[in-house]
Amino acid sequence: MALQTLSQKSQPRAEHDLGLLRDMIRIRRFEEKCAELYSASKIRGFLHLYIGEEAVAVGAMGALGPDDNLVATYREHGHALIRGVPATSILAEMYGKQEGCSRGRGGSMHIFDAAHRFYGGNAIVGGGLPIAVGLALADKLQGRSQVTACFFGEGAVAEGEFHECMNLAALWKLPVLFCCENNLYAMGTALKRSESETDLCLKASSYEIPAWPVDGMDVTACEEAAKRAALAVRAGDGPCFLEFRTYRFRAHSMFDPQLYREKQEIEEWKKRDPIELYQNRLREQGTLSDADLKGIEDESAAEVAKAVEFAEAGTWEPIEDLTRFVYSDKTNP
Numbered sequence: 381m382a383l384q385t386l387s388q389k390s391q392p393r394a395e396h397d398l399g400l401l402r403d404m405i406r407i408r409r410f411e412e413k414c415a416e417l418y419s420a421s422k423i424r425g426f427l428h429l430y431i432g433e434e435a436v437a438v439g440a441m442g443a444l445g446p447d448d449n450l451v452a453t454y455r456e457h458g459h460a461l462i463r464g465v466p467a468t469s470i471l472a473e474m475y476g477k478q479e480g481c482s483r484g485r486g487g488s489m490h491i492f493d494a495a496h497r498f499y500g501g502n503a504i505v506g507g508g509l510p511i512a513v514g515l516a517l518a519d520k521l522q523g524r525s526q527v528t529a530c531f532f533g534e535g536a537v538a539e540g541e542f543h544e545c546m547n548l549a550a551l552w553k554l555p556v557l558f559c560c561e562n563n564l565y566a567m568g569t570a571l572k573r574s575e576s577e578t579d580l581c582l583k584a585s586s587y588e589i590p591a592w593p594v595d596g597m598d599v600t601a602c603e604e605a606a607k608r609a610a611l612a613v614r615a616g617d618g619p620c621f622l623e624f625r626t627y628r629f630r631a632h633s634m635f636d637p638q639l640y641r642e643k644q645e646i647e648e649w650k651k652r653d654p655i656e657l658y659q660n661r662l663r664e665q666g667t668l669s670d671a672d673l674k675g676i677e678d679e680s681a682a683e684v685a686k687a688v689e690f691a692e693a694g695t696w697e698p699i700e701d702l703t704r705f706v707y708s709d710k711t712n713p
Contacts, residue, residue, distance in 0.1 A: 394667050397662055397667050397668075398662070398667065398668065398672060398676070400438055400439070400442075400599050400600075400603070400658065401599075401655070401658055401659060401662060401668065401676065402676045402679065402680070403434075403438040403461075403462055404434040404435060404438050404599060404654060404655050404658065405655060405676050405677065405680050406461060406462075406467075406679075406680050406683060407430060407431075407434045407437065407438070407457070407458035407461055407462070408431060408434060408655060409677075409680040409681065409683075409684050410457065410458075410461060410467060410470075410471075410680075410683070410684055410687070411429045411430060411431050411457060411458070412431070413684045413687075413688065414427060414429065414457065414471075414474065414488075415427070415429060415630075415634070417471075417474075417688070418634050419634075422475060422691075422692075423474045423475060423487075423488065424476065424487070425487045425488060425489070426454070426487070426488060426489055426633050426634070426635070427474075427488050427633060427634045428454050428455040428488065428489070428632065428633045429455070429457075429628070429630040429634075430455050430456075430457060430458040430628070431628065431629050431630050432563075432626065432627050432628045432629035432630070432649070432650075432653070432654070433455075433458070433561060433563060433596065433626045433627070433628055433654075434458055434599075434654055434655065435596060435597055435598060435599035435602050435626070435654035435658070436531075436559070436561055436596045436602050436624045436626055437458040437459045437462050437531070438458075438462055438599055438602070438603075439598075439599040439600065439601070439602025439603035439604075439605075439606060440529065440531075440559055440602050440603070440605075440606040440622070440624070441459070441462045441463065441529070441606075442603045442606065442607065443527075443529075443557070443603070443606035443607040443609070443610035443611075444527065444529055444610065445527075446464075446497075447497070447524075447525075447526050448497065448526050448527045448528065448529065449497045449499060449512070449515045449516075449519075449526060449527070449528040449529070450463055450496075450497060450498050450499065450528075450529050450531075451499045451500055451502070451508040451509075451511050451512040451515070451528065451529070451530045451531070452491075452498070452500060452501060452502070452508060452530075452531045453501075453502060453505075453508060453531060453532055453533060453536075453561075454488070454489035454490075454501065454502065454503045455533070455561075455628075456489075456491055456500070456501045456531070457470060457474075457488070457491065459498070459531060460481075460491045460493065460496075460498055460501070463493075463496050463497075463498045464496050465481055465491065465493045465496050465498055466687075467683050467684065467686070467687035468686060468687045468690035468691070469481040469493070470491055470687070471687040471688065471690065471691040472484065472687075472690055472691040472694045473486060473487065473488075473490075473491060474487060474488045474691070475691040475692075475694060476696070477691060477694025477695060477696065478694065478695055478696065478697040479690070479691075479694040479695065480691075480694070481493045482501075483697065483705075484694075484696075484697060485697075485705075486501060489501060489502075489503040490502075490503060499511055499512075499515065505532075505533070505535050505536050505539060505566070506532060506535075506536035506539035506541045506542055507541075508530055508531070508532055509530060509532060509536065509539075509541050509542060509545040509558075510541055510544070510545055511530075512528045512529075512530035512545070512556055512558075513528075513545045513548055513549050513554060513556060515528045516528040516549065516554040516555050516556045516619075517552065517554055519555060520552070520553075520554055520555060525555075525614060526555065527555050527556075527557055527610050527613050527614050528554075528555060528556050528557070529556075529557040529559055529610075530556060530557070530558055530559060531559045531561060532558075532559070532560060532561070533560070533561050533562070533563065533566060534560055534561070534562040534563070534564070534566060534571055534580060534623075535566025535567065535569070535574075536560075537560065537575065537580055537583060538566070538574060538575055543587075546558075546583075546584060546587040546589060546619075546621075547587055549587075549589070549618070549619040550587045550588050550589050550618060550619060553616070553617070553618035553619075554618065554619055555613045555614065555616075555618075555619070556613065556619040556620075557606070557609055557610055557613050557619070557620055557622070558584065558589075558619060558620065558621040558622065559606070559622050559624060560580055560584075560621065560622065560623045560624065561596065561624050561626055562580060562596070562623050562624060562625050562626065563626050563627050563628045564627065565628075565632065565640065565641065567632045567636075568632060568636065568638070568639075568640040569640070570640065570641075580623045581593055581621065581623050584621035584623075585621070589618070589619050589620065589621050590609075590612065590617075590620050590621065591620070591621035591622070591623065592605070592621075592622065592623070593622075593623045593625055594622055594623065594624050594625065595625060596624035596625045596626030596627075596654075597625075597626060597627070597652045597653075597654045597657065598654065598657065598658075599654055599658050600658075602624060605622055606622065609622055627646075627649040627652075629646060629649070629650055629653075659673070
C-alpha cells in the first residue's frame, strides 16, 4: 500500500474506503486518457466513455467474488478495470494491437477476458442479457454457487430480450444480478420519450423479481445495495434487479454532438460528481488527507502511463493471420 497515511487510520475500514475512491479515480483518469488518444487517432472505431458513472461499477462489483461471472455493455472499460483486467491489456485492445485482451479484434466495445470471467463488452443493446442468463443457467444445472452480474443501460429495458430474460430468470430462479445503469438517455433518446412506463423497477418486479432503485452517484449506496442483492441471489432466492440512477457527463460516444440535452442539465448533474462527493465525505470523516489523494492520483497516472507505453509498443496482427478464428479451430486455439 503506497498510501503512507493509511497507517494512521483505523484499519481495515479506512483502507476499504480509500480503495473505493482509488478505483473510481482509476476509471476516470483512464477514460480521460482514452478520450485524448481517440482525438489523436490512436484509438479507432467507436469510443463510449463511462465518466460520471464510476460509482456504479466500483460499488456494485464489490459484491462479487473472483469466481462470479460478469457481463457488460459497450461502455465497459471501467467494469473491466475493476474486474482485474490489466489496463495494459484493455488499452492495447482499444489500439487494435494483438496484445489486447481480444487480440485487438474487438476494440473498445468488445473487451473480453475469460480468465477474469469477464464475458464482454457487448455492442448490441441488451445483447449481454441472454448471455448472462445462459451463464447462470449453466451454473445452476451444474450445482455451482456463482453469481452472474449483468450490467446494461435503461435502453435495453425496451428490448424484447429484456422481457424474455426476466421471465426465464424468474421462472427458473437463476442466480443473476441484473444491474441496470439508468443514465436517462438511450443514445440520444430520453427515457421519458421512448418508454410509456419509466419506473424500471416496476417492470422487473412484474416478473416477480425483487427490484429496488439505488442512488448511482453514491458509491456506498451502490455497494450496500449490490451486497444485499448478491447475498439473496447466492442463497438461491433467484434473480434480483437493481436500477442504478446515474448520469454520464460525456456524450453517448465521441461522435455525438449531444444536441438532445441541455448544458444546464449536465452541469446540474456534475454537482453530484460521484468522485467529488465521496472525496468530500472521506475528508469530513477524517479518512482522506491531501497526501492520500496525491498518492492515489500518482498511482493512477502511473497505471495509465504504463498502459499507453504498452499499447504503443504492441504489434499489429500479421495479414496472414486475419482469417484465423473466423471458424472454430480446435487444433490451433
